[in-house]
Amino acid sequence: MDWRLEFKSPRISAEKDKCRQNWRATMARPFPSYLRIHRQETARPYAEKAFFPGLASASEALVEAFGCQLEFQEGAAGKGYSVVDLDGKTSGRLLVKPVLDDPDFAPPREVAKIADALAAMMSEVQRLQSALEQREAELATNIPVSVVDSKNLIATRLQGVLKGAIENVHGSAAAIYMLDDATSELKLRAAVNLPPDRFLEPARPLAAAVADLEALAGSAVVLEDTALLPHWRCPENYPSACCIPISTSTNPLGTLWIFSEEYRDFSEAETQTLEIIAGRIASELELDVVLQEKSESHQLTQQLHAVAAQQDHQLPHIKPLLEGWDLAGWTEQAEQAGGDFHDWSMLDNGALAITVGDVDGRQLEAAMMAGQLATAVKSHSRYAADARTLVNRVNHTFWSASAGDRFASLSYGVIHPDTGLIEIANSGETCGLLITPDGWEELWEMSFLLGARTDIDPRYVERLLQPGSAITMMSSGVREYLFDEAGPEGIAQFAEKLREHLELPADRILTAGRELLAKLDRPTACDQTIFVVKRRPDR
Incomplete structure (x- = not known):
């Protein structure tokens, strides 16, 4: 049944009482499948919002x-x-x-x-703004459903569905508003042709969102003139709009809004099309929700957040005040927690100790072993005679504490600031580069992993670092990332990139390396660490 409530007057003024009586009489009827409110009047100009206000x-x-x-x-x-x-x-x-x-x-x-x-x-x-849009779309999947596999980004898929909805009904903009866990607010989670700053606005209280409430009760709401009855609370300032419920067979999830820049009607066929599209949106949300809620329990997620925060806290953030030297380190785990770390510390004899560690495994397992490895390095560094001795002792400690199935890579160096001498011992799959104004050199080859056997023969190098030169140590994740992209030439490209920025501070040299990794545009499957030590040029 096509039910229409029509107001001929441009404004509710002298006929206000009469309109109110008509409204009460109409509301006494059972609600139809959708509601139409329209006013015949010249369209108002639509003011487009700037993306860079x-x-x-x-x-x-x-x-x-x-x-x-x-x-x-x-x-x-x-x-x-x-x-x-x-x-x-x-x-x-x-x-x-x-x-x-x-x-x-x-x-x-x-x-x-x-x-x-x-x-x-x-x-x-x-x-x-783009990252915020993607994050909001991911949060839209916070609903209880069964586990399903999903490969594409939910934000991209929702954007595609909304664009299709606009094209199908000749609309101007579209938005998805999702209910929160308490079913008390509606938050914008995905949008097309709306300014990105809409995602920064607070959620809308459900109790005041009359159109959304009616839609969630099962009726599509069509507003041909949103200004006529403002208490229907259209979320955007468009002349006409349509609100459709998004729900599963058992749970209401939110609402789909289609906005139009012109005063217009949405036909019964168009509202039915939008209801089908809303069902598609609910399916997309069901497909993605398990990636964040069912794969790991809520308690495990909280633990991972805490471990990740602790790992970041344990990384060094204050550089030592060492005249003539500059250093910078960066570690990024492939997941929330991981097995990579870097560290620096001053020894009792005035030397500077530098460390890059890389533990095999994932998440909590790798994070726990990385903590043990970092603690072992700090403990042995107090009395180890040289870098090679330290790596051997750390290996014995690491091997003794594991059941024979835990492995790691470690690069440990000692810098003597007065002479410029650097001694580095390496065990495993980390990579070391000497970068000079004239070229570069790979310092060691891969060797036995820590924990592989009781006695290992770590690679050991000594170099007299000249002013204006630098040494870079990288975890196995960076090495694999470069090799997968460009084969053996990947390390060479990386070294040349660092050499091009050798005149800059260590932080900028490190940033150049990170930018090269980012340009490779490959999914990060491994934890990654880069450590740069530069000897400043003589003045």
């Missing part, structure tokens, strides 16, 4: 100061300053234009620097 203010300031303005242009082609997205692809360009047409215009040097910096900030904003 601060850009207009910056452009106005440049007009006043330099007589030129800024403009963001979507697309990768063309001139201007690149704005990149989360995947590192150019999504648009920031252009500097004169206020008056001038074919020979060239931006002043100061404006060019400002535009370049703004483009970098816009890139970071866009990456954060």
Whole structure:
């Protein structure tokens, strides 16, 4: 049955009482399958929201100061300053234009620097917005269902479904709002053609969301004029909208909203199409929920968070004040917790000890063994005569504490700041590189893993590090990552990348290495650690 509540008056004013009586009379009837509210009036202009709201203010300031303005242009082609997205692809360009047409215009040097910096900030904003959208989509799967396998990112799939919904009913924008665990709020979890900052807004109280409540009760709600009855609480300022329930056979999950920039009707066929699409969304959420809720218990997830935080806390964050030397370290686990770590400490004789450890295994198992290995290194470093002796003693401790099925790699070095002498002992699959202005050298080959046998023969090297040179130690995860991408040439490409930045501080050298890994665009399957020690040039 096509049921329509129609108001002819542009505003509820003199006929307010009459409209209220008609409304009460209508509400006394049983609710139909969907609700229509419309008003016949000239459409209001739709104000499109800017994705970079601060850009207009910056452009106005440049007009006043330099007589030129800024403009963001979507697309990768063309001139201007690149704005990149989360995947590192150019999504648009920031252009500097004169206020008056001038074919020979060239931006002043100061404006060019400002535009370049703004483009970098816009890139970071866009990456954060995209990451937030993906995270919200992942949180949308927080519903109790059975375990199913899912391969694609839920955010990508929901975006595809929403785009299809817009195309099918000729809408302008779409959004998915999910109920929280307490069934008291609706939070935006996925959207198409809405400003990214919508994800930063607080959740909507369900008690005040009249249209969503009616939809969750089982009725599709069609609002042909959202301004006529504002208490229906359309979440976006669009002239017309349609709200569809998202639910499984037993649980309400949230609502699907389709918005239109023009005053319009949604036909019965269109609402039925949207109900089918809402069912598809519920299926997508069911497919993904187990990846975060059923694969591990909630208690295990909390433990992993605590272990990951503890591992990060144990990594060194304050550099030692060592004149003429600079160092930087980075560790990233493939999962929440892992077996990689790096460390540095000053010895009693004034030497600097550096460590890169890499324990085989995953998650809690690897994290526990990594903690034991790091503790053993610190304990033995107090009285070991040299790096080789320390690695042998640590191996004996590691082997004694395991059942014969725990293995690890370890690189341990001692730096003598006054002479520049560095001695390094290695056991396992870590990698060491000597980087100089003239070239680079791989310092050792792979050897027996810690824990493989009671007595091992660690690789041992001594080098006199010249000013302006650096030594880099990497865990096996970095070595495997580079080898899988480029074979034996992967290490060479990595070393050359570091050498190109050798004049920079250790932090920047390390960042260059991380950027190279990121550009390989491969899934991170192993824990990764990079440690850079540089001897500063003489002044």
